[in-house]
Amino acid sequence: MTTTEAPAVPWGDVLGQEQAVATLRAAAGDPAQLAHGWLITGPPGSGRSTLALAFAAALIADGPHDEQTMRQVLAGTHPDLTRLRTEGVIITIRQAREIVERSYYAPSTGRYRVIVVEDADRMTERTSNVLLKALEEPPEQTIWVLCAPSDADLLPTIRSRVRVLRLRELEVDDVARLLVERTGVDPALAEQAARHAQRHIGMAQRLATDEASRERRDRTLRDVLRARGISDAVEVAGRIVQAANDDAKALTAERDEAEREALLRTLGIDDGGRVPPAVRSQLNALKEDQERRAKRSVRDGLDRVLTDLLSLYRDVLMLQMGHGAPLINAELSDELRALASGWEATRTLSVLDDLARTRGLLDQNAQPTLALESLLITITSGRTP
Structure with missing residues (x-):
């Protein structure tokens, strides 16, 4: 088997990252090549989390033929794997402290204890500082694997304590x-x-x-x-936000109810039974976590819309510059060509800047409807009737 070929377990779901897979396979099999802290970076959808989990499986298993252990790690059920995937807007200090505490446990059955933080870019400076000492002086058999879009998304003090592995962008x-x-x-x-x-x-x-x-x-x-003018902009913004809210509810409602029922069963409370005051705090904590998850789901939905709009005006700019690059939204080529001839390239660049600025505002918890209304009014103001 060559270094670029990978067995089905654990690397089978890692797509188009042969060099990264070769690096991590070698590190998993040779302690001399294994750092105790790793940072896997790459654009959204490049497979950061998939690769991190595959690496964890290779580290915990007792060699490449221990497929049973690797499958357990990939399923997220192995006791030597700690996996943090925040469903809130940020990783909280409490969550960071919990995984730091677990990082000091010795492996129970595997070769290593592996801590995977899939959204390391969602840590504030205070939260990042909680991880610093654990990254500086990890136990001999603990490996940290952080994931983020870019190493610039983490503090320099974090970056200096990990080995960075950059993924290539897929075609x-x-x-x-x-x-x-x-x-x-x-x-x-x-x-x-x-x-x-x-x-x-x-x-x-x-x-x-x-x-x-x-x-x-x-x-x-x-x-x-x-859209033309203020009234159209306001109407479209409202529809976008409503769709994001509806989508978030559809994705989270069934899961929220299942989580509540599971907690009640754990507490020994029958469905529809009276909830004793002593356990209401646990239900309230669950509700707060679910609300944070719903808020992030809405924000992620709006960010996807803005990403789609960025692709739209990127296509317009490519047409205006005569670049010849394939259009992302080829199905709208007639509309895009009409828009490209309707205003100058400088205007398109301004729209792209406005879109990036709006993403930043939403990332800072700006009111979604107002942010989108402002964006779309700015876009439509430069459009001919």
Whole structure:
């Protein structure tokens, strides 16, 4: 087997990152190449979390033939794996302290204890400082694996204590091929989904398999292209925010109820039974966690819309510059060409700046409807009737 070939377990779901896989496979098998802290970076959808989990499986298992242990790690059920995936806006200090505490436990059955932090860029400075000592002086058999879009998203003090592994950006054909293999969708639909998702694997899979998601994306882009003036901008902004809220509710409602029922069963309370005052604090804590998760879900939905709009005006700019690059939104080529000829490239650059600024505002918890209204009014103000 060559260094670029990977067995099905644990590396089979890692797509298009042969060099990174080779580096981590070698480190998992040779203590001389193994750092105690790693930072895996790459654009959204590049497979950071998938690669981190595969690395954890290779570290914990007793060699490449211990597939049972590796499958347990990949399923997230092995006791020597601690995996932090925040569903809130940020990783809290409490969460950081909990994983730091677990990092000092000796492995129970595996070769190493592995701490995977999938959203390391969501740590504030105070939270990052909680991790510093654990990264400076980890126990001999503890490995930290952090994931973030870029090493610049973490404090320099964190970056100096980890080995950085940068993933390459996938091609549309790579993602489309994976979609066909995983879901069996038509290759043309897979290519469209990969292109519209801008090579983000998770979003591409959703677009390929969920017609409602495809229709919602198309409707939003066409609404923005048709908008003229303040009243249109306000109406479209309202529809976008409402769709994001509805989507978040659909994704979280069933899970929220299942979590509440499971907690009540754990506490020995029958369905519909009276909740004693002594355990109400636990239910309230669960509710607060669910509300934070819903808030992030809405924000992530709005960020996806803004990412789609960035792709739209990127296409416009490519047409204006005569670049010849393939259009992300090729299905809207007539509308895009009309818009490209309707205003100057400097105006398109301004819109792209406004979109990036709005993403930043939402990241700082700006009121979504007001932020989108302001953005769309700015966009439509430079458009001819």
